[in-house]
Amino acid sequence: MILRLPSPHSVVPQVILQFQGQVLYGSWFDHVHNWLQMKGKENFLVILYEELQQDIQATVETLSHFLGKKLSPEELNAVLKNVSFKTTKDNKMSNCSLSPDIFMDQIKGFMRKGITGDWKSHFTVAQSEAFDKIYQEKMAGLAQDLFPWE
Incomplete structure (x- = not known):
């Protein structure tokens, strides 16, 4: 656990800070969006x-x-x-x-745990829907099938 987070034993506060872009080293959305614009180039592998x-x-x-x-x-x-x-x-x-x-x-x-899909044990339905909405806004212009999420 990273102790400097507002609530280090929960993933949700970190995700909320990500939504707001208030995290060390910047937003995950901006980071991933910028890299994924490179998809398809010869020297870039996703x-x-x-x-x-x-x-x-x-x-x-x-x-x-x-x-x-x-x-x-x-x-x-x-x-x-x-x-x-x-x-x-x-x-x-x-x-x-x-x-x-x-x-x-x-x-x-x-x-x-090293497993995929564990977010379901941390997010409420409302939080999941909020993430989906923000993801669609922040990742606009990229292929919609980039991530095999449910």
Whole structure:
């Protein structure tokens, strides 16, 4: 958990701040919208977390092809082992456990479940509808099928 948030044990206040664009490093919507305008360019690859969840091996192979790197079976297996959610969650370089306690609740941790769709256990129907409305406004002009969300 990031302790500097207004309510560090709930995702909802962070999302509300995102809606308002009042977050460190700027709005997620602006960040993603600007990057997704690059979709289709030769040197730009979009990989969705949902794709990683569905078929991590195919996604790694797509990435290695994009980078022009042919992976041996041993290299592919090493990548697959090291990018699994469990390995990433246990890795001090990626799980924020090296962050000072003043910023992070080291007991709860930074990484949660590693599953898609968990937002449903945090958002009310009204919050979900509000997100959908703001998403449509902020992401206007981009393809509507970019994210495989329900």
